[in-house]
Amino acid sequence: MTIEFNCPKCDELIAFDSKHAGKRARCLSCGQLFTIPQKSREKAEKIKPEKKEKTEPLPGFYNAVFIESFKIFFNPKNATSLVFVIAAVCFKFFLAPAICCGYITFFLVWGWLLAFYLNIIYETAFGIDQLPEIYLGTSVTFLWNTIRPFLIFFYTMFIVQLPFFITLSLLQDKGITLLNLWQNTTGLGRLLQTLHIVGLFFFPIAILTTAVGRDFTMLFRPDYILLPVFKALFPYIVASLLLVAACLLGYRTTQFKSFSFLETTAQLALNLAVQAVAIIAMRSIGLFARHFECNLPW
Helix, strand or coil: CEEEEECCCCCCEEEEEHHHCCCEEECCCCCCEEECCCCCCCCCEECCCCCCCCCCCCCCHHHHHHHHHHHHHHCHHHHHHHHHHHHHHHHHHHHCCCHHHHHHHHHHHHHHHHHHHHHHHHHHHCCCCCCCCCCCCCHHHHHHHHHHHHHHHHHHHHHHCHHHHHHHHHCHHHCCCCCCHHHCCCHHHHHHHHHHHHHHHCHHHHHHHHHHHCCHHHHHCHHHHHHHHHHCHHHHHHHHHHHHHHHHHHHCCCCCCCCCHHHHHHHHHHHHHHHHHHHHHHHHHHHHHHHCHHHCCC
């Protein structure tokens, strides 16, 4: 049986199986959190902490990142979400050797994981200390929910790297390309390398703005990006380093090949470890918004 109702914020028509009645969910159009009603056409109850005006940072950021974040892996309420993450990683890991299936699984799994990351940032920023609940949707909505996160991450990365791309295009006649960028030791090469690193440094605050602000035009406001970083520089560096750690760890992983049992176990464990670090990194970005909300101009 299907429960149909309208989003309490944007009035979008939403449908869930009746077994999800009473659970938390999110509108895919506007991002509003709500409780799924018991019957069709009932009004869904909004879930959003009351926003209070804050003039001072909330204490305990480092404790929340390094202590409280680990507790989510042992919270029974997060079991379903963690099982889905493990299943998705295993699905991608073991189907990687198949050429066709490898591309498909890469796209589906990473699309789902990127959506999961965005939800972690959003919900953590608003004081929800649980992993997002799993909603796969129908075939059409599942496909869109897979494509949309790729677009969000790509667009956000493109905006923060825009100075780098513009400068690179202006220096095409100097023989500097993406392929030889890191081998170039000239002054112009160093300039491009610096612009690229700076863009990567500002990616966490940019994806926070995208995930929570829900407005891409906010990325073109320098004060929205720069002020929160420089007013809480060291906490921001911690969040950035956690994201870097997840990326570097992911770079060291490989998918299933003709490994021995021990090698297979070690590589699968490394793939799962990447997700554990990524979850903590995404929570740290959301916690940055929660603890230093007073520094966010938006």
